[in-house]
Amino acid sequence: MSNTSFDNTEARKRCLKYRRRLLDISQQVSALHGGAALSAMEMVDCLYHGLMRDPAGANSPDTFVMSKGHGCMVQYIILEEMGVLSREDLDLYCKADGRLGCHPDYGNPGIEASTGSLGHGMGLTVGMAYTEKFVKKTDGNVFVVVSDGEFQEGSTWECMMMAANLGVDNLIACLDHNGFQSFGRTSETHPQFYPIREKVEAFGWECAEVNGHDAAAVVDAIQSRKGGKPFLLVGNTVKGKGVSFMENIPIWHYRSPNPEEYQQAIDELQEVSS
Amino acid sequence: MRNKFADVIYEIGQKDDSICALVADISPAGSMVNFREDFPERFINCGVAEQSMIGIAAGMALKGMRPFCYTIATFSLYRPFEMIRVDLAYQNLPVTVIGMGAGVIYSTLGSTHHSMEDIAVATAVPNMTVIAPCDPDEMRQATLWCATQSQGPVYMRLGKAGEPDLTEHAIDDFEVGKIRYIRKGKDVAILTYGPITAMACEIADRLEAQGKSVSLVSCHTIKPLDEDGVCGVLTSHDHVAVIEEHVPHGGLTSRVKELAWENKVGCQLSAWTLKDEFIHCYGTYEELLAAHGIEKEAIIAALS
Numbered sequence: 112m113s114n115t116s117f118d119n120t121e122a123r124k125r126c127l128k129y130r131r132r133l134l135d136i137s138q139q140v141s142a143l144h145g146g147a148a149l150s151a152m153e154m155v156d157c158l159y160h161g162l163m164r165d166p167a168g169a170n171s172p173d174t175f176v177m178s179k180g181h182g183c184m185v186q187y188i189i190l191e192e193m194g195v196l197s198r199e200d201l202d203l204y205c206k207a208d209g210r211l212g213c214h215p216d217y218g219n220p221g222i223e224a225s226t227g228s229l230g231h232g233m234g235l236t237v238g239m240a241y242t243e244k245f246v247k248k249t250d251g252n253v254f255v256v257v258s259d260g261e262f263q264e265g266s267t268w269e270c271m272m273m274a275a276n277l278g279v280d281n282l283i284a285c286l287d288h289n290g291f292q293s294f295g296r297t298s299e300t301h302p303q304f305y306p307i308r309e310k311v312e313a314f315g316w317e318c319a320e321v322n323g324h325d326a327a328a329v330v331d332a333i334q335s336r337k338g339g340k341p342f343l344l345v346g347n348t349v350k351g352k353g354v355s356f357m358e359n360i361p362i363w364h365y366r367s368p369n370p371e372e373y374q375q376a377i378d379e380l381q382e383v384s385s
Numbered sequence: 386m387r388n389k390f391a392d393v394i395y396e397i398g399q400k401d402d403s404i405c406a407l408v409a410d411i412s413p414a415g416s417m418v419n420f421r422e423d424f425p426e427r428f429i430n431c432g433v434a435e436q437s438m439i440g441i442a443a444g445m446a447l448k449g450m451r452p453f454c455y456t457i458a459t460f461s462l463y464r465p466f467e468m469i470r471v472d473l474a475y476q477n478l479p480v481t482v483i484g485m486g487a488g489v490i491y492s493t494l495g496s497t498h499h500s501m502e503d504i505a506v507a508t509a510v511p512n513m514t515v516i517a518p519c520d521p522d523e524m525r526q527a528t529l530w531c532a533t534q535s536q537g538p539v540y541m542r543l544g545k546a547g548e549p550d551l552t553e554h555a556i557d558d559f560e561v562g563k564i565r566y567i568r569k570g571k572d573v574a575i576l577t578y579g580p581i582t583a584m585a586c587e588i589a590d591r592l593e594a595q596g597k598s599v600s601l602v603s604c605h606t607i608k609p610l611d612e613d614g615v616c617g618v619l620t621s622h623d624h625v626a627v628i629e630e631h632v633p634h635g636g637l638t639s640r641v642k643e644l645a646w647e648n649k650v651g652c653q654l655s656a657w658t659l660k661d662e663f664i665h666c667y668g669t670y671e672e673l674l675a676a677h678g679i680e681k682e683a684i685i686a687a688l689s
Binding site for chain 1: 402405426427429431432434436437439440441442443444445446447448449450467468471472475476
């Protein structure tokens with residue numbers, strides 16, 4: 112785990128830049144899942160810039176899996192900024208000559224596993240964390256970002272049970288709790304999912320809850336965990352965060368803004384950054 | 386096969402630190418216990434949770450391991466099918482999924498425990514190799530191949546326990562991706578795989594006693610199927626029979642018929658498969674096969 116202090120001001124600047132880049136790419140293709148990437152922005156940023164060791168290195172001791180694969184644009188943009196993916200890679204996003212699609216694909220630079228079908232990331236990362244800790248006996252941590260909709264998959268809970276049984280305290284999961292699935296509010300489709308924290312703890316995990324857009328708080332919560340158990344951070348977030356007309360509006364799970372909407376979004380992000 | 390598999394995985398686990406075993410609340414007797422006790426860090430009982438077994442195995446493979454996932458065939462393939470397709474096959478990871486007790490060998494447990502269409506399901510998945518050894522020695526060689534040479538996921542269909550040795554005097558050596566003549570004749574050829582090969586051996590014996598010259602061919606690798614080898618059988622015998630413990634569609638029978646049509650072969654072609662039905666019938670393994678229409682005397686009569 113990194114012991115470097117995390118600069119929240121720099122994180123805000125980075126995330127504004129990422130949001131503008133995401134909107135630029137949104138004008139190239141209709142497929143984007145922008146709302147889901149915008150909600151996870153700060154959490155993914157702080158994993159790469161605060162918690163993972165040598166995240167751009169080919170032999171980084173730590174591993175990251177974007178289980179909510181539809182939010183992968185934030186990962187692509189960060190990997191582009193780090194030089195792992197090229198500008199051309201992102202410019203060719205979802206195009207015939209490109210290699211990046213709407214969901215992350217194993218084999219592309221910086222992508223540790225293929226995701227996109229929900230409910231897979233927890234199993235993959237339990238296996239990864241187990242191998243690092245108990246087979247290879249390294250100090251490698253495995254980070255995974257999961258969605259709240261993903262917790263409706265039974266496979267997620269199966270693997271959470273196993274994570275606790277196996278004692279993989281090097282598994283750190285971040286729940287992008289934006290409260291929406293593609294067809295509405297998670298609190299309406301699955302009201303019994305709430306409260307979350309008690310359920311997760313009953314499954315043998317350590318759990319903490321923070322504002323998921325406060326990157327410093329995310330870093331602090333993860334670095335302050337007691338350990339000895341797998342760890343879930345519930346990051347309370349806003350779907351479409353940063354663009355007023357996208358926030359908490361389910362259609363922006365899928366839609367890309369038209370030129371007028373794009374300009375408004377860019378203007379809003381300019382205002383915030385200035 | 387069950388006990389022999391446990392012996393083999395213990396043997397390879399001693400030599401190769403990347404070999405690990407994941408089971409779903411089931412463990413073959415004997416050496417699987419040895420594996421668990423000697424290599425506890427490489428043995429995980431995932432409990433009654435097959436989705437997590439496959440997902441965790443995929444994560445381990447992504448970190449350089451060569452996992453074997455082991456449970457009853459219906460649960461190893463059908464329950465976690467999307468994990469097999471996405472986690473294993475899409476990422477082309479060297480994970481072997483063992484479907485133990487396949488076909489109708491659990492004859493008294495009902496169709497919930499009969500994997501009658503697993504070959505069709507597994508062979509439909511890109512990147513997947515599908516192997517169904519006919520006896521303990523073929524299983525041993527297939528397992529060694531999975532442990533060392535496989536490049537992607539393998540579905541290996543096994544019987545249960547007590548399968549006889551059938552290949553000690555086989556004409557051909559075992560090679561993944563190649564058909565294997567167990568015995569070679571001129572008149573009739575029987576193409577088969579898996580535990581039902583024992584019945585095919587008895588049928589071949591009886592036909593030979595009648596004066597027929599009979600080939601018995603183990604088609605242990607269903608995917609990739611040895612198309613040239615199968616075509617060779619089709620063009621060198623008067624009558625070719627497929628005996629298959631699998632529904633009529635999507636298994637060896639379908640593939641042989643495709644090849645026969647594509648290559649315009651002129652031999653007589655017969656097939657005995659499980660029915661495309663869930664039969665509500667209980668009894669011995671042989672009685673279940675007979676209820677599906679795979680009955681030894683009837684097959685002998687048809688091939689005589």
